[in-house]
Amino acid sequence: NAGVTQTPKFRVLKTGQSMTLLCAQDMNHEYMYWYRQDPGMGLRLIHYSVGEGTTAKGEVPDGYNVSRLKKQNFLLGLESAAPSQTSVYFCASKGSGKETQYFGPGTRLLVL
C-alpha cells in the first residue's frame, strides 16, 4: 500500500508555462483534494472531487484546473503559471463516511 503519491516532487517553471501535477491513491477513496500551502497561510483548498468524473471548486481555484477521469487519480493543471503560484501543493484523499484525510508527500513548485 503506497497510500497517496504525488509526482513530481519538485518543479521549476517559467512564467506562462503549463504543467500537470499527478496525485494517485491506492486506498479506493472516493474523495480527493488539492491544497496549496504557503508560509503562515495553513492549507488552502484549491479543488476537490467527491468521486470519479466529478470536480468542484475550493477556496482558491483561480488559475487551476482539475480532472478525475479515474477514481485513483486526481490531476491538477496550471495552464499559464504565475509567480503567485509558487507554493507547496498537497494532494489528500479520504474514504466515504470517514473524516480523516490522508496526504501525499507534496510537490514543491517554483515559478520564476
Next chain:
Amino acid sequence: GQQVMQIPQYQHVQEGEDFTTYCNSSTTLSNIQWYKQRPGGHPVFLIQLVKSGEVKKQKRLTFQFGEAKKNSSLHITATQTTDVGTYFCAGPRAAGNKLTFGGGTRVLVKP
C-alpha cells in the same frame, strides 16, 4: 465563511517544558481533527474529537474539545525534540466533506 484560527503561530519551547496551543472556530463544529506536519513533510492525522468536552490523550499529548464545540487545545508535556513540527487543527465545513484548516502552530524545541 467558516474560519479556524490557531494561536500562537510560533512556539519556542525548552526541551522538557510543557506548552499548549489553541484552536478557535467561528462556527460550531461537529468534530475537530488535529494533524502534525514535520519539517519538510506532509500533514499526518493525529486525532479526532467528536463530543463536547471530550479529552483524549496520546502519550504526552492531550487534546481537548471545548464544551461549545467551537474551540480545542493541544497540550504537550515534557516536550522532546521529536515534537518539532507544525500542528494543525481542522474542522469540517457545513457542506461537502471538506475541512477548514487553521494556520497551524509551528513548534521549535530548544535542547
